[in-house]
Every structure is written in C-alpha cells, then in structure tokens.
Amino acid sequence: MTLNGRRILLGVTGGIAAYKTPELVRRLREAGADVRVVMSAGAEAFITPLTLQAVSGHRVRTHLLDAEAEAGMGHIELARWADQVLIAPATAQVIARLAHGFADDLLSTLVLATEAGVWIAPAMNRVMWDARAVRENCRVLEARGMHVLGPGVGDQACGEQGAGRMLEPDEIVGQLRGREPVLAGLRFVVTAGPTHEPIDPVRFLGNRSSGRMGFAVAEALAEAGARVDLVAGPVRLATPPGVERFDVATAEEMLSAVSARIDHADGFVGVAAVADYRPASLAGDKIKKSGQPLTLQLVENPDILATVARRRPKPFVVGFAAETRDLESAARGKLKAKGADLIAANRVGQNRGFDTEDNTLEVFGADCHWSLGNRSKRDLARELVAIIAERMQPKEHRNQQ
Ligand code: PMT
Numbered sequence: 001m002t003l004n005g006r007r008i009l010l011g012v013t014g015g016i017a018a019y020k021t022p023e024l025v026r027r028l029r030e031a032g033a034d035v036r037v038v039m040s041a042g043a044e045a046f047i048t049p050l051t052l053q054a055v056s057g058h059r060v061r062t063h064l065l066d067a068e069a070e071a072g073m074g075h076i077e078l079a080r081w082a083d084q085v086l087i088a089p090a091t092a093q094v095i096a097r098l099a100h101g102f103a104d105d106l107l108s109t110l111v112l113a114t115e116a117g118v119w120i121a122p123a124m125n126r127v128m129w130d131a132r133a134v135r136e137n138c139r140v141l142e143a144r145g146m147h148v149l150g151p152g153v154g155d156q157a158c159g160e161q162g163a164g165r166m167l168e169p170d171e172i173v174g175q176l177r178g179r180e181p182v183l184a185g186l187r188f189v190v191t192a193g194p195t196h197e198p199i200d201p202v203r204f205l206g207n208r209s210s211g212r213m214g215f216a217v218a219e220a221l222a223e224a225g226a227r228v229d230l231v232a233g234p235v236r237l238a239t240p241p242g243v244e245r246f247d248v249a250t251a252e253e254m255l256s257a258v259s260a261r262i263d264h265a266d267g268f269v270g271v272a273a274v275a276d277y278r279p280a281s282l283a284g285d286k287i288k289k290s291g292q293p294l295t296l297q298l299v300e301n302p303d304i305l306a307t308v309a310r311r312r313p314k315p316f317v318v319g320f321a322a323e324t325r326d327l328e329s330a331a332r333g334k335l336k337a338k339g340a341d342l343i344a345a346n347r348v349g350q351n352r353g354f355d356t357e358d359n360t361l362e363v364f365g366a367d368c369h370w371s372l373g374n375r376s377k378r379d380l381a382r383e384l385v386a387i388i389a390e391r392m393q394p395k396e397h398r399n400q401q
Pocket of ligand 1: 191193208209210211212213214251270271272273274275276301302303304305306318319320321322323334346348353354355356377
C-alpha cells in the first residue's frame with residue numbers, strides 16, 4: 001500500500017515513546033503522506049505541540065472543546081478528512097478508552113467519528129502489556145477491525161526487557177504499507193501437532209497436541225515474508241495462507257519429511273509434540289484381551305530437533321519445551337543438549353499448553369530471556385517470530401559456524 005498522498009491522522013498519547021513521534025511524522029511525510037496530529041493531555045507531558053506542528057506543517061489539535069480550532073477544520077471534518085488513523089504511542093489507557101467507546105476527548109471522539117481504518121502502536125511496560133485487561137481490550141479492538149502494530153520486543157524505558165516497546169518509526173511506516181516482510185527471502189521448516197506411534201492396526205501412542213501453536217508459528221513466519229514448509233502430525237486444522245503443508249503420522253515420518261526439506265532452510269522451528277518412544281514392533285492384527293497384563297516394549301524415537309541442530313551449515317534452530325515442573329532449568333537443559341538457538345518453554349497439564357486457544361511462553365537463548373504472558377497462540381507466534389527475526393544472524397555468519 002503506498003502512503004503517497006495518504007491523509008494520516010496521528011494520535012499521540014502519553015507514553016515515553018511519544019518522543020519518537022517527530023521522527024515518525026518525518027518518515028510518514030517522506031513516504032508522501034499528509035499528516036495531521038492530535039495529542040492527548042498526557043502526550044503534552046512528554047512532547048510539545050509546537051514540535052509536532054513544526055514537523056507536520058499543520059497546527060496540532062489538543063482539545064475537543066476548542067472554539068478557535070473548530071472554526072477551522074472541526075473534529076467531524078478532521079475525522080472525515082483522514083484516510084487512516086494511527087495512534088502511536090497507544091497507552092493502556094487509550095486502548096481501554098477505545099475498547100469502551102469513550103468520547104470525552106478529541107482523540108477518542110475522532111476514532112468514533114471516522115470511517116477510516118484505525119491502527120494502534122501500543123507502548124507500555126511488559127507487565128502492563130501482559131495484563132489480562134489490556135489483552136482483552138486489544139482483542140476487542142481487533143475484532144472491530146482495528147490493527148495492532150507490534151509491540152516490539154526488547155529493552156524498555158523502565159529498564160526491563162520484554163514485549164511492549166513501541167515499534168520504531170521505520171517499522172510502523174513499513175507496517176502501514178503492508179505487514180513488514182522482516183524474513184523475506186528466508187526459508188523455514190516448522191513442525192506441528194502430535195505424532196501417532198502405531199501399536200496395532202487400530203491403536204496408537206499419541207498426545208493431546210492440537211497443532212494450533214505450530215500452525216500459528218507457520219502463519220506468523222509466512223506473514224513476515226518467509227517461505228514456510230509445515231510438517232504436520234495428525235491434526236484437524238486448515239493450512240495457513242502462504243504455507244506449504246506435508247502431513248505425517250509418526251516421528252520417523254516427521255524426521256524424513258523434515259530432512260527432505262531442511263537442506264536450503266535458514267530456520268527450523270520444532271513445535272511438534274514428538275513422541276519420545278514408539279512401540280518396538282507393530283502388531284499385524286488387533287491385539288486381543290488375554291486376561292493377563294500386557295507389556296509393550298518401547299524404543300526411543302530419533303530427536304528431530306537435535307538432528308537438525310547438528311547440521312552444518314546450521315539453520316537457526318528454535319525448539320519448544322513442554323514442562324510440568326522446573327520450567328527454566330529444563331528449558332535451558334534442552335537448549336544446550338539439543339543445540340538449539342532458542343527454546344520456547346511452556347507449562348503443560350490439565351487445560352494448559354496442549355489443545356488450548358491461549359498460552360504463556362518463556363523464551364530462552366544462551367544469553368537472553370523473554371516472558372510472553374498469557375495471550376492467543378497467534379499473538380504469541382507473532383512475538384516469537386519478532387524475536388527470531390531479531391536474533392537471526394546474517395546467513396553468511398551462520399554458515400561459518
Ligand atoms: O499443539 P497445541 O495444542 O497448540 O499445543 C502446543 C504445544 C504444547 C504442543 C507446544 O507449545 C509445545 O510445547 N511443543 C513441544 C512439545 C514437546 O514435545 O516438548 P518436549 O519438551 O518433549 O520436546 C522439546 C523439543 O524437542 C520440541 O521442540 C520437540 O518438537 C523436539 N523433539 C522432541 C522429541 C523428539 N523425538 N524429537 C523432537 O524434535
């Protein structure tokens with residue numbers, strides 16, 4: 001989508017990231033957009049209207065009940081003028097106000113009065129971003145067709161690290177043009193779902209993985225511009241747009257499907273809940289009751305993640321860890337033992353992790369850690385992909401390892 005000639009109404013609210021908005025206005029104007037700015041009272045504590053007036057070339061509006069300003073372009077005209085409304089930074093406060101349809105200040109009134117698309121770039125402390133109220137408010141806004149940009153993951157003004165940082169002006173401009181293809185030109189192989197290890201013609205050893213998390217990761221990678229091969233265990237899910245899917249049943253089939261596609265891959269994400277063991281032999285006929293205990297002998301399955309991580313050149317390898325206890329030490333153990341670059345760990349149990357819509361992830365690298373609190377698997381996948389994009393080294397460097 002070109003921004004040339006676009007009329008963008010920028011709403012600035014009261015967060016420290018407001019200091020980046022003059023740069024944002026400059027970038028939007030460089031892209032050809034005509035930008036008018038509305039500021040909340042809180043935003044004025046961080047940046048002056050004069051600065052934004054200077055960079056936008058238009059008077060900045062700050063109050064709903066401003067007789068002088070209304071004599072020029074009134075708030076309804078301003079709402080009609082906009083092709084696109086962008087709120088950056090969007091605080092937890094403005095997100096809550098929009099979710100509840102408030103109309104007691106200029107910005108919230110404009111959002112109610114406009115027919116233009118609304119895009120919000122949240123900026124807040126990571127714990128606030130994880131707060132259930134904020135997540136639910138964002139979901140309400142998305143369900144109404146608004147677009148949530150980011151937030152980014154990384155160092156925060158409060159000294160913490162995590163998700164909640166406003167996207168950089170360049171990233172916002174890129175996303176307004178269309179989702180930023182940060183992984184364009186890269187190829188990924190993703191595994192998803194359970195494996196089924198047959199015991200006899202009608203029974204198998206399996207687990208409760210629905211495939212949702214792996215499919216969400218494949219979708220988020222494709223959204224980020226990557227070419228994605230998805231190797232899926234037995235699940236009932238539609239293939240995400242832009243993703244090529246290969247269905248398998250057992251761990252051995254999954255390994256051979258991955259091996260057939262990994263040669264030219266830049267990254268591998270192992271989300272599948274692969275059975276560690278399979279029956280040593282497959283009964284040719286249905287096993288009958290005998291009145292005696294039945295012993296099944298199991299043999300270990302190949303470890304797909306570790307096999308991929310041993311390859312040279314090595315793709316960027318992301319594993320998952322499903323744990324019922326000692327999450328961090330178990331995840332760090334798997335990171336090292338399997339040779340992964342990142343491990344996304346989740347607690348699993350009754351109604352937790354497996355076969356749920358939402359989840360919580362702790363992502364560990366050798367020298368880094370991100371906490372992604374409870375949210376939809378789709379949102380988690382997008383944030384995980386942002387972390388992957390940030391951590392992936394240039395291809396040439398990886399090939400030397
Ligand atoms: O599918 P959903 O219902 O959405 O649920 C998501 C999930 C709970 C399955 C997912 O979030 C998750 O935790 N996936 C990993 C499950 C798992 O098998 O974890 P693990 O800790 O046993 O294995 C660690 C890593 O090694 C995983 O990346 C796994 O894919 C990989 N592995 C394990 C065994 C094996 N033989 N080969 C492997 O590649």
